[in-house]
Amino acid sequence: MDKQQIPLIDTHAHLTFDQFQGEEEAALTRAWDAGLQAIVLIGAGRGIEGNRRALEFSKTDSRLFVAVGVHPNDVEGMTDEWLQEIRLAAQEKKVVAIGEIGLDYFRQHAAKEKQFFWFERHIDLAKEANLPIIIHNRDASDDTLRVLQYVKPPSKCGVFHAFPGDIAFAQKVLDLGFFISITGVVTFKNAPTLRDMVKYVPLDRIMIETDCPYLAPEPHRGLRNEPSYIPLIAEKIAEVKGISVEEVARVTTENAKNLLSI
Secondary structure, X not given: OOOOOOOEEEEEEOXXXXXXXXXXXXXXXHHHHOOEEEEEEEOOOEHHHHHHHHHHHHOOOOOEEEEEOXXXXXXXXXXXXXXXXXXXXXXXXXXXXXXXXXXXXXXOOOOHHHHHHHXXXXXXXXXXXXXXXXXXXXXXXXXXXXXXXXXXXXXXXXEEOOOOOOHHHHHHHHHOOOEEEEOHHHHOOOOHHHHHHXXXXXXXXXXXXXXXXXXXXXXXXXXXXXXXXXXXXXXHHHXXXXXXXXXHHXXXXXXXXXXHOO
């Protein structure tokens, strides 16, 4: 694959997490060298402070963009003031989505009722800002769909990040108008259900992400993930679908650009 002609986009990266402290610039250099055209920094994950850090870091490079929001694990401490700060941040040119937002029943650091409440408030904010949403769904698929059917997503819909489901769940997500984002898990030997789903979902509904520093693809599994590993995910998707890596790169990049207005 000619990385200069067919660039890739990492649509979900936590480069401002502590695992990259002092090494952010080196990670970016490796990413650009690997052919990446853009990276979406996720502000969610450290309460409101994570959004501030992501926005500030995005100013260091024109190829960095931001999604703002509060992760469901952090909504126990969520306030109207936080939401207002996110609302104001959503007006900045660098901000391309609201997220990651949703429900997490695996860790459940916050009560379900609070997760529901703030998930819905974030969706309303995305509608106000005319931005897509980035969905976090962990062990909460049925309730996530119920919320989206009740509240209704923004006109641009959004993407289910680090998609965890099978073909049946994927079809429900597609029917709602969402994209599905694939991580390095697709390269794991113990992920046949995910690969079956990737084979089933049309390429024009797929995006690619690292979710770094987590979920590093083979042969880096268990190590710190980073955006430069995106080509490994594209290669596995191409293998599963029986198409060229160039086609995967071209279409998934186009998908990301169209959804996120990059």
